[in-house]
Amino acid sequence: MTQKVAVFRREHFNAAHRLNNPDWDEATNERVFGKCNNPNYHGHNYELVVKVVGTPDAGTGYVMDMKVLSDIINTEVIERFDHKNLNLDTAEFSTLNPSAENIAIVIYNLLRNKIDAALDLQIRLYETPRNFVEYPASL
């Protein structure tokens, strides 16, 4: 028995964005993305839940030190995205549409190589209290 345990850390950031595909004309962008296409941007309070799964260490009882996890999330994600315009201010979304799905994938990739490869990682990102995504998808 592996006694795997999931631990979670919740953090948040506030950011502006818009959904726009530069390969499409204005009318198509408006039809597909609706009000999310507003050229003057809109914004969200993003709520990020980072899930780490592993077997508690025999010495500490920890899957992962939550303070260390929090510091990694703050350095890699919060400082990068908080109070930013995701389209204009971040390298990650200069050419990638900042949908909740893509933001979750980017966050996963930012965190993955900072966290012990023996631990599983999953990102849940709330764009609003009602819309949220998970990556990788758990089936």
Add this chain to the structure above:
Amino acid sequence: MVYITRIEHFNAAHKLFNPNWSREKNEEVFGKCANENWHGHNFELFVTVRGIPDPDTGFVYDAKKLSQIIKTHITEKLDHKNLNLEVDFMKDKLCSIENLVVGIWNELIRHLPEGVVLHGLKLTETPTIYVEYFGD
């Protein structure tokens, strides 16, 4: 006297920026909220009206009608918008949550039917910051 509250929400971009100040002074006072490229929030608006429940309906005021008035006159103007650039009743005002709640009050009160008494507004900017305004 009963107080009934309807909650509506909108997502919007804004920045805190005083055009009479230098960029340095704005950054000093408003910090990261002064980001010239905007940031944004999921706002939640609590609208409370008060009154004696009507003997025929049991309602202080029909919450569905209240919702429709808020949507038509407030949240449709704010949702997925840039609050600094696109909202008529915030034009030339500093776009703090304090000024926004007063702006919403002044706009909303004009559209409530006679006899419906607006008691207070609560506006949340993040899960940890909100303002209240009672019209005084």
